[in-house]
Amino acid sequence: xxSLRSLLLPLLALHLPVPGNSLATGNGTEPRRFFYQHxxxxxxxxxxxxxxxxNELPLGSIKANGWMQNQMEIQGAGLAGNLMEFYSYVNDxxxxxxxxxxxxxxxAAPYWYNGIVPLAYSLGDPRLINQANYFxxxxxxxxxxxxxxxxxxxxxxxxxxxxxxxxxxxxxVHY
Numbered sequence: 591x592x593s594l595r596s597l598l599l600p601l602l603a604l605h606l607p608v609p610g611n612s613l614a615t616g617n618g619t620e621p622r623r624f625f626y627q628h629x630x631x632x633x634x635x636x637x638x639x640x641x642x643x644x645n646e647l648p649l650g651s652i653k654a655n656g657w658m659q660n661q662m663e664i665q666g667a668g669l670a671g672n673l674m675e676f677y678s679y680v681n682d683x684x685x686x687x688x689x690x691x692x693x694x695x696x697x698a699a700p701y702w703y704n705g706i707v708p709l710a711y712s713l714g715d716p717r718l719i720n721q722a723n724y725f726x727x728x729x730x731x732x733x734x735x736x737x738x739x740x741x742x743x744x745x746x747x748x749x750x751x752x753x754x755x756x757x758x759x760x761x762x763v764h765y
Contacts, residue, residue, distance in 0.1 A: 648764055649708065649711070649712075649761060649764035649765065650711070650712075650764065650765065653712075654712065662709060662712060662713055663713065665709060666709055666710075666713050666715050666718055670705065670706070670709060671706075671709070671715070671717075671718055673702055673706075674702075674706075674721045677702075678690040679691065679692055679698035679699065679702075680698065680699050680702045683696075683698060683699035684696060684699075684741035685699040685700070685725070685728070685729055685740060685741055685751075685755075686699065686724075686725060686728045686729070687728065687732075694746070694748065695748055695750040695751055696740060696741055696742065696748065696750075696751040697750055697751045697754065699725065699751075700751040700752070700753075700754035700755040700758065701754050703722060703725050703726070703754065703755060703758040704754040704755070704757050704758040704761075705758075706718055706721060706722050706758075707722050707758045707761045707762045707765075708761055710722050711761075711762070711765040722758075722762065726758075726759065726762065729755065739752060739755060740752060740755070
């Protein structure tokens with residue numbers, strides 16, 4: 591069984607800011623520069639991550655109007671908003687019990703989900719919100735005993751599709 595920490599720390603250990611640079615100290619006297627050094631997994635316990643430079647705007651805090659609202663409505667009524675109706679890589683995806691995938695990365699449905707969530711909730715479109723919720727509920731209801739989300743069995747697991755699923759899930763939490 592793998593924990594998220596055991597999977598991500600080796601990746602983080604490769605590119606962590608060196609403590610003491612202008613970004614980490616935030617002294618403002620030098621231009622902001624990024625310095626990286628190779629570090630070991632044991633070293634990561636003592637490194638402080640630099641604070642975010644900008645705060646993320648909460649989703650829904652900016653409402654589209656005019657031309658942008660019109661473009662989003664066109665997307666919702668057009669191809670993006672109807673993929674669940676006809677696109678087999680979404681409506682017959684292995685993520686929701688089907689068998690259609692175009693690659694071993696199992697990424698098509700998570701890509702769709704990652705895009706449909708902000709569109710659906712920004713528009714307040716009940717049809718699109720129901721599609722996004724159906725997908726998410728199915729994935730969560732069919733989670734593996736060890737916590738894995740997705741269609742792959744143990745020896746064939748790939749992280750790629752999870753990134754887009756988790757990003758879409760993170761976005762949906764704000765609504």
